[in-house]
Amino acid sequence: MNNKQKDKQFGVGPLVHNGELYDFVNNIDVDFAFYKKWAHKVQGSVLELCAGTGRLTIPMKESGINIIGLDNTVSMINQARKKAKEKDLSLEFIKDDMRTFELNKRFSLIFIPFNSLQNIYSISDVENTFKRIKHHLYRKGLFIFDVFNPSIHFMVNGETNYVEQYRFTKEDGIEVVISEKCKYDPASQINRVKWKYEIGGNEFIEQLDMRCFYPLEMDTILKYNGFKIIEKFGDYNEAPFKSESPKQIYVCNIQ
Numbered sequence: 173m174n175n176k177q178k179d180k181q182f183g184v185g186p187l188v189h190n191g192e193l194y195d196f197v198n199n200i201d202v203d204f205a206f207y208k209k210w211a212h213k214v215q216g217s218v219l220e221l222c223a224g225t226g227r228l229t230i231p232m233k234e235s236g237i238n239i240i241g242l243d244n245t246v247s248m249i250n251q252a253r254k255k256a257k258e259k260d261l262s263l264e265f266i267k268d269d270m271r272t273f274e275l276n277k278r279f280s281l282i283f284i285p286f287n288s289l290q291n292i293y294s295i296s297d298v299e300n301t302f303k304r305i306k307h308h309l310y311r312k313g314l315f316i317f318d319v320f321n322p323s324i325h326f327m328v329n330g331e332t333n334y335v336e337q338y339r340f341t342k343e344d345g346i347e348v349v350i351s352e353k354c355k356y357d358p359a360s361q362i363n364r365v366k367w368k369y370e371i372g373g374n375e376f377i378e379q380l381d382m383r384c385f386y387p388l389e390m391d392t393i394l395k396y397n398g399f400k401i402i403e404k405f406g407d408y409n410e411a412p413f414k415s416e417s418p419k420q421i422y423v424c425n426i427q
């Protein structure tokens with residue numbers, strides 16, 4: 173199977189990346205202080221890849237950071253633009269793909285937050301993304317991203333039943349319940365998560381495929397793609413990465 177066929181086989185369903193539902197599910201700011209700190213540190217222009225609904229982009233812009241967002245899902249971008257407009261913020265959200273984008277400018281920091289790189293399934297697409305990032309970074313610029321520290325235990329334990337994760341009421345009064353079930357596929361290293369949405373009595377099953385990047389694998393991919401790892405943290409408080417860490421958070425520059 174070639175990479176194009178692989179990409180068609182794996183993916184994320186439209187309800188998972190529906191801007192309105194996304195903001196109900198992801199009303200969190202656990203990573204905000206971390207990304208804001210590094211963005212202030214570089215003192216230059218910042219690009220957020222996979223910016224989604226602007227969960228981080230908008231408050232970062234409000235804190236004075238010179239930032240723009242890029243995402244390839246219309247519903248997410250529309251929600252981001254709507255929220256920025258409501259706040260009277262002049263903030264650009266570009267609809268494009270992180271594997272192929274060309275913005276004809278360079279940045280001091282490019283970051284991919286919140287496991288979003290795990291929406292890329294083939295090694296060649298990771299390499300294409302890294303090439304685009306290098307092309308858009310200043311020579312001394314930083315590339316920062318986070319992915320999960322994969323836990324086979326967690327994924328296999330989650331394979332039996334749907335477990336409720338979220339319950340909320342939308343602005344139109346309709347109740348939404350979201351339950352999750354995992355199915356780990358060892359050959360592709362993809363956790364083939366299914367999210368069951370119950371929306372006002374109707375049921376929808378959505379795919380949420382998450383590519384696992386194993387710690388030494390990711391160290392190696394970065395190295396042979398010309399990135400030097402400056403820091404590798406295990407959480408957003410910048411604890412050193414170790415076996416039990418929930419996350420792998422990389423701070424890199426160009427080798």
Ligand SMILES: C[S@@+](CC[C@H](N)C(=O)[O-])C[C@H]1O[C@@H](n2cnc3c(N)ncnc32)[C@H](O)[C@@H]1O
Pocket residue numbers: 189198221222223224225226227228242243244245248268269270271285286287288291292
């Ligand atoms: C988990 S959300 C993260 C959104 C936002 N950064 C946040 O932290 O809340 C992942 C986002 O990645 C975007 N995405 C996935 N694949 C992409 C690609 N190839 N190019 C650009 N965006 C992509 C999706 O549209 C989605 O908005």
